[in-house]
Amino acid sequence: MTAPSGGTPAPLAVLGPDHDGGRLADVLPSALAVLGVHGAADPLGLAPRLVGVRRVAVLLVDGLGWYQLSTAAPYAPVLTGLAVTAARPIVAGFPSTTPTSLVTLGTGVAPGAHGVLGFTVRVPGTDRVLTHTDWAADPSPLRWQPVPTQFERARAAGVAVTVVSRPEFGGSGLTVAANRGGDFRGAAGVDALAATMRAALTAGTGPTLVSGYHPDLDRHGHVSGVDSVPWRVAAAEVDELLARLVDGLPSDAALLVTADHGQLNVPAGHRFDLDTDPRLRTGVHLVAGEARVRYLHAVPGATDDVVAAWSAVLGDAARVRTRDEVVASGWFGPVAEEHLARIGDVVVICNDTYAVMATRTERPMASRLVAYHGADTAAELTIPLLVVRG
Incomplete structure (x- = not known):
């Protein structure tokens, strides 16, 4: 896999924690700054670029690493065009895994603060291993992950907040830990996800924040491998999703597209x-x-x-x-x-x-x-941020 642009490190190079580019934890604080939430930091510098924007949609595509952009290019022309004109690399948190990154995005803080420190972790004082993706209500999400989310902060400031994800994720421990504060809407598949996100984005006239999650690219990468035929089909579906979200995006709206990690095939x-x-x-x-x-x-x-x-x-x-x-x-x-x-x-x-x-x-x-992630190589940690204005 090659980088989508020059000047980026080799995919298997190890990145250090002192990386000075943007981070996944910066995305929602910067979105709140665009929406005028008092005191919100803007570490990504989005506000000057998005003056007049009152609606922000944030889409997280699971498994869409920076180094997967060029691999997906033959099957994703919309994504490829946006990668050329509207993309920059940022880094996910460590470990580079879905539960950790979803909570990092939702809270705007590093994993050490929010405590979701891996795909599975030991529950202290027990011999139980908690799988965060199968987490229901024990331990309590509010105790296990005590940091207020950016969605709670936005709602308190008068922003209409909606979270759109697969219906089966509603009320799960991970959803509560990462997304509490948003009105949950279940949507299965590209059509439903695009329609539900667009409906929420245009429902009112005041400041609006919509968060969406699409898991299929990651799933096909894991099961069949990055650049396998099923992965290519999933990349084309991501492209269709982006086309639907970008088409007709209101003039006072912006779409931010990012990911939770990249992937690499393990022989x-x-x-x-x-x-x-x-x-x-x-x-x-x-x-x-x-x-x-x-x-x-x-x-x-x-x-x-x-x-x-x-x-x-x-x-x-x-x-x-x-x-x-x-x-x-x-x-x-x-x-x-x-x-x-x-x-x-x-x-x-x-x-x-x-x-x-x-x-x-x-x-x-x-x-x-076939494919895995979690470690600190550039292929796993480097993710895109695409910024599209209506």
Whole structure:
């Protein structure tokens, strides 16, 4: 995969937390600044470009990384045109995974503050591993993720706020954690999503914020691989969605399009299995995270031994660090004390196109996927921001 424009890092280069470009956490605060919400910061500098805009739609396309734009180009002419005229790269949070990024977008803060620190994490004080995408009401979303959302802030300032996503996501723990404050509208498929977002955007005359979520590109990337035939079909559907949203966009409206992460294909020869290698199981009490970023909770006193064993087995395929080292690196942002135990005693961050499977611990399908994400390469962390004015 090549970059859509020059001057960007190689897709598998590791990005640092000191990246000085825009971030996913900046998108909604900047949108609120455009809408005139008092005190809203505008780190992306959108307000001067969108003077007179009173309606903002934000669409998050799951899995549409910056480095997937050029891959999608043959199947997505509208997206390609916008990528040339209206796109800039920004970075998602770490880990580069959907639950973490959705809450980062919704709250406007880094993962260390909001606490949704991975696809799966240990519930402190228990042996339970919480899968954020299957999260209902336990633990309480308001306690697990205590930071007010940007949607709540917008509503308090008199902005009409609507969140549009798949009907089955309504009321889920992740939706409450990321999107509380918005009126939820269920919409399945491109047609319904486009129609529901446009209806909400044009329903009133006052300041309006609409957030939409489209998951299919990510799903087909995982199951079939980036640039597979199903992925290409999904890219064409994203293009149709953008065409419907852009066509007839009111003159006082703007559409912001972004993503939660990119993806990369992981070849069979680059897969380790922690459940079939006793060296990777020794001293490990509980495993969380996902294939590209593993959280290992060690038995008491075994942390150093786990670091040594995993470093020896994985070699250059991963960086094996203690929790304290990763927190100190700054990737999570400042981590609230109550969130620290959600991170493993040992954190394993895969390099290049390597991954660590858990064929017996996790659902079988998780080890049969083709594409993955979660780590800190440019391919996974770099996402687009497209800004379209009516």
